[in-house]
Amino acid sequence: MSQSINDLEHDIEQTRARLDRTIDQIQGRLSPASIVDEMLGTARQTPAMAGLYDGALAAVRRNxxxxxxxxxxxxxxxxxxxxxxxxxxxxxxxMAGAESVPVLNTGTARVYDPDRPTAHPAADRVAESLRM
The missing domain is CATH 1.20.5 (Single alpha-helices involved in coiled-coils or other helix-helix interfaces)
Structure with missing residues (x-):
């Protein structure tokens, strides 16, 4: 019985080691540098993109x-x-959480007419003082 437990523990350790290697490989493939290299490699394999890629890389190296x-x-x-x-x-x-303020629309249009007296008391006093 102890032999079978030892065999199971050994199998578990081997499985963990394989899993660790697999995770390391996946992390290596998903690193930003690896992804960029893969994309650039794919772009270089396309004949139309190879010249563009090489020209752009040369321009970056020069400037x-x-x-x-x-x-x-x-x-x-x-x-x-x-x-x-x-x-x-x-x-x-x-704004979505704020209460909306009702707007009163009386329907009367406010148009400035310089010939009509203002309905503002302060402005009326100024106008009165200017007339004197």
Missing amino acids: PVPVMLIVAGVGWLVHRVARESERRRELDAT
């Missing part, structure tokens, strides 16, 4: 500073757009 500035600018733009989108969502959430 690394402008490329870094372009990447920084695009990153900044994406950051600003994401931040503005977050603000808009927060404002929408705030």
Whole structure:
């Protein structure tokens, strides 16, 4: 009986070791560098993309500073757009929770007519003082 338990423990250890190796391989394939390498390798295998890829890579190698500035600018733009989108969502959430204020519409249009006297007491006093 103890022999069968030892055999089971040994099998479990072997299975764990295989599982660890499999997980390590999966993590290696899913690393950002590995994914980029795989995408670039696929792009290079396409005849139309191979020339474009090689030309772009040569341009980046010749001019690394402008490329870094372009990447920084695009990153900044994406950051600003994401931040503005977050603000808009927060404002929408705030406005959704706020009570709505009723708007009274009497139907009368307010049109400025310089020949008619104003209905504002302070403005009427100013007009009276100017006439004197």
